[in-house]
Amino acid sequence: MAAVVSVERAEALSDLILVCEHASHFIPADRNGMGLAADGQVAHIAWDPGALGVARGLSRRLDATLVSAEISRLIYDLNRPPHVMAAMPAKSEIYDIPGNHQIDTRERLARTRAVYLPFHDCLRRLVAERLAVGRIPQIATIHSFTPFYFGQQRHLDLGVIHDADPTLAIATLAAAHAESDLVSALNQPYDAADGVTHTLRLQATPYGLANVMIEIRNDLISNEESQEDMSEILAKILTRALGALAEDAQRAVL
Amino acid sequence: MAAVVSVERAEALSDLILVCEHASHFIPADRNGMGLAADGQVAHIAWDPGALGVARGLSRRLDATLVSAEISRLIYDLNRPPHVMAAMPAKSEIYDIPGNHQIDTRERLARTRAVYLPFHDCLRRLVAERLAVGRIPQIATIHSFTPFYFGQQRHLDLGVIHDADPTLAIATLAAAHAESDLVSALNQPYDAADGVTHTLRLQATPYGLANVMIEIRNDLISNEESQEDMSEILAKILTRALGALAEDAQRAVL
Numbered sequence: 001m002a003a004v005v006s007v008e009r010a011e012a013l014s015d016l017i018l019v020c021e022h023a024s025h026f027i028p029a030d031r032n033g034m035g036l037a038a039d040g041q042v043a044h045i046a047w048d049p050g051a052l053g054v055a056r057g058l059s060r061r062l063d064a065t066l067v068s069a070e071i072s073r074l075i076y077d078l079n080r081p082p083h084v085m086a087a088m089p090a091k092s093e094i095y096d097i098p099g100n101h102q103i104d105t106r107e108r109l110a111r112t113r114a115v116y117l118p119f120h121d122c123l124r125r126l127v128a129e130r131l132a133v134g135r136i137p138q139i140a141t142i143h144s145f146t147p148f149y150f151g152q153q154r155h156l157d158l159g160v161i162h163d164a165d166p167t168l169a170i171a172t173l174a175a176a177h178a179e180s181d182l183v184s185a186l187n188q189p190y191d192a193a194d195g196v197t198h199t200l201r202l203q204a205t206p207y208g209l210a211n212v213m214i215e216i217r218n219d220l221i222s223n224e225e226s227q228e229d230m231s232e233i234l235a236k237i238l239t240r241a242l243g244a245l246a247e248d249a250q251r252a253v254l
Numbered sequence: 255m256a257a258v259v260s261v262e263r264a265e266a267l268s269d270l271i272l273v274c275e276h277a278s279h280f281i282p283a284d285r286n287g288m289g290l291a292a293d294g295q296v297a298h299i300a301w302d303p304g305a306l307g308v309a310r311g312l313s314r315r316l317d318a319t320l321v322s323a324e325i326s327r328l329i330y331d332l333n334r335p336p337h338v339m340a341a342m343p344a345k346s347e348i349y350d351i352p353g354n355h356q357i358d359t360r361e362r363l364a365r366t367r368a369v370y371l372p373f374h375d376c377l378r379r380l381v382a383e384r385l386a387v388g389r390i391p392q393i394a395t396i397h398s399f400t401p402f403y404f405g406q407q408r409h410l411d412l413g414v415i416h417d418a419d420p421t422l423a424i425a426t427l428a429a430a431h432a433e434s435d436l437v438s439a440l441n442q443p444y445d446a447a448d449g450v451t452h453t454l455r456l457q458a459t460p461y462g463l464a465n466v467m468i469e470i471r472n473d474l475i476s477n478e479e480s481q482e483d484m485s486e487i488l489a490k491i492l493t494r495a496l497g498a499l500a501e502d503a504q505r506a507v508l
Contacts, residue, residue, distance in 0.1 A: 081385060081460075082382050082386035083386070083388065083461075105386070105387040108387065108388075109386045112382055112383060113383070113386075116386075117378075124375075128335075128370060128371055129363060129366060129367070131335060131337035131366075132359070132365075132367075132370075133362065133363050134337065201460045202460040205460065206335075206452075206456040206459065206460060207335055
């Protein structure tokens with residue numbers, strides 16, 4: 001298996017850690033495109049189009065470390081635990097995924113070892129090492145969603161989703177309203193109950209770290225220029241949200 | 255640094271995974287006993303006396319995998335995250351720990367890398383691999399507590415502690431009352447709010463796994479024979495508790 005995780009700006013100064021689990025649509029050659037037609041192999045079922053570009057723009061603007069996947073979610077969806085079907089889905093939205101039909105436990109185990117464990121071990125190491133030296137990280141995962149889902153149009157621009165602790169998500173939504181005209185909502189287009197906060201639950205919640213999952217409608221970030229524009233706006237939003245958290249923490253101390 | 259984690263009965267058939275974070279009082283020779291007198295180096299501040307013997311008896315009786323530490327909690331307390339003082343305590347109960355005075359961030363980082371990460375990566379790998387092949391583990395951590403704490407005598411025999419999900423702990427307490435005369439209580443001698451459920455929070459809660467922390471008063475398990483006796487009783491208790499959970503799950507399906 002090829003490399004599955006990339007860390008950019010490992011020595012960055014911001015306490016924010018950016019995560020992009022669905023950064024790549026790379027399918028190893030021996031997988032025969034997972035049996036999908038060419039368009040399916042680069043559709044939203046294979047990755048989150050535009051998310052990596054936005055995450056990189058954020059990483060540069062905020063001087064924040066970025067952990068991203070280098071393999072398609074069709075092989076293993078890193079935002080899902082190994083025992084759920086969605087980790088290696090046989091079907092995703094309207095797409096049938098032949099490469100995930102009838103995969104046996106040996107194959108599920110092999111992918112868990114090759115993709116899930118190295119990615120999350122890498123992220124956890126980063127979190128634990130920061131904690132050890134007295135830096136308390138926040139975690140923001142960067143995703144994109146498809147404008148049409150099962151034929152229904154989505155009018156949301158920006159979804160702000162949280163796991164058990166809503167603090168950073170609420171601050172991020174308030175900042176989105178203050179800093180942008182984006183149509184933004186909390187826990188849309190889905191929420192923790194839909195099983196979409198696995199990374200936050202695994203990496204942030206056990207340590208009590210502030211966390212948020214950002215979901216951007218992917219037609220807003222379909223090319224480099226619009227990804228840069230979006231990262232410029234999100235950098236302002238996240239800076240304001242993290243500033244509000246820091247102020248609250250300061251007040252709690254005084 | 256020496257090996258820090260041991261896995262026994264890796265191929266065991268029970269879904270229960272036993273964890274013993276404070277199994278060992280081993281202090282590497284170059285640490286000069288952490289500056290403690292000989293008695294302090296083997297006192298309850300260095301390990302949980304008797305816990306490993308009980309855990310091994312349970313592992314054998316229940317055919318359950320056991321993950322245990324091979325290094326003293328004085329170097330790194332594996333039931334604590336890296337940013338809390340208790341992970342590398344300068345003081346523990348009435349003991350001063352010179353080897354943990356004024357340790358700098360470099361040393362905290364080195365111990366986190368050498369002890370905390372390998373232990374918890376190993377346990378997580380075990381959990382994730384079980385999940386990948388469709389086995390849903392339960393996690394029980396086995397601890398012991400000192401009968402006298404800051405001079406106060408503790409009359410509790412058995413503490414049953416949980417993280418967010420109390421299901422298995424409640425079942426275990428009910429089973430302890432049914433199967434034994436042990437003076438047993440829920441969330442005693444301390445509870446999750448005291449920060450003692452880190453392993454459960456890190457390894458069980460994110461995956462929704464049933465979990466319990468077992469605390470045994472250490473004068474009840476001070477030699478091999480009494481450890482065997484206690485593991486015999488606890489095997490019955492845990493078998494009954496896990497059976498009750500399985501029955502509840504069965505009923506939920508019907």
